[in-house]
Amino acid sequence: MANTFHLKIVTVDGLAYEGDVQRLTFRSIHGDLAILARHINYCTAVGMGTARVLMEDGTERTAACIGGMCSMLDNECHLLPTTWEWSEDIDIERAEAARDRAEQQLREAAALSEEARIRTESKLYRALVRIGSAKQ
């Protein structure tokens, strides 16, 4: 099939996926985007959101994809996210607990330092992305 390209998803914890796919959708720092075969050489930074991978056989898998970079060079796509969790691997209860904890901290602590607030907020975003990805 000429309409597929080679995708490699690698995180610091190891190789998450390697194989030919039809389409990769994820959220970059600029917004959602999809990569198809024979895309122009391309490089962007990955934001926080749900990623979808349309496999060669037409099945689609979703995952929570946060941070990192994505490059497409000569029909070879490398996605290097900070965290990548396939939807089926996400522990919803844990994510929901993390969300509740972060929300509570943000509500209660008016005296939170700037740095702590940013950290708690990003924890909340991460939990929300996980929950959103798992429920799809």
Next chain:
Amino acid sequence: MAAANMKAVKLRIKSVQNTMQITKAMQLVAASKLRKAKDKAMASKPYLRTMKGTLTQIANENTDFQSCFTKAGTSEKRLYVVIAGDRGLAGGYNANLFKFTEKEVEGHDYAVLPIGKKAVEYFRHRGVEIFTDAYAEVAKVTISDCFRIAKSVCEAYEDGEFGHVSMCYTNFVSMMSQVPKSSALLPLSDFENPELDENGTRDLILYEPSSEEVFNAIVPEYLAGILYTSINVSVASELAARRTAMEAATDNASEMIENLSLFYNRARQASITQEITEIVAGAEGA
């Protein structure tokens, strides 16, 4: 005299035995920790390779030089991130790395960011300028620490404090061999092999939203990732070095005990023989 000598030998055997027990225990602990650390290091190797490969390609094909991370800094000063161990008794692990680092930094104006207690001690002792010693314990460094380190290094680099950033760590080649290695971190143009196509053209890359924004977002991530994987690899190297060193120490101790026991038995026999001779001589004299 023989009796006193025998007692000393016996004490010596005891003390060597005690030492051997410790080295043996350390060997076993290192071996069991090593298995986990090795898996972790091996799991992060593809990331390191892919990240380096992609960035080298991007650096080679990059025609935009707006981001300060892609062009060489103006400052002559270099920053070296040195990843060593927390403890000694790991053979030449720390010493080899420091020797290697000394060679690397020769002739440059530099500061270090030591990771690991031994590295902090070493550079403090030598009076080298230390960027931060907040990450003294290599065993406790987490991925979020790596992000913090990366962020502060990037900020210092952006401010022009350093013109180049490199890293010295120990590469895990195999269970028996660990080699100190250095690797350029910033700027991206420090990556080697500026290969062009046969006809000398460069592939153009589309950066979205802009090369500057992409690099500013990617570079701290890349640094954190590289640091984290290098720390994993170094920890595995340290454990492997310790295991080998302790194995050798245990072997030496058992050899020493063998020799000492032989000596002890000889002395014991000699004293018995002497006693018999004395008794016989005494009986004959009577």
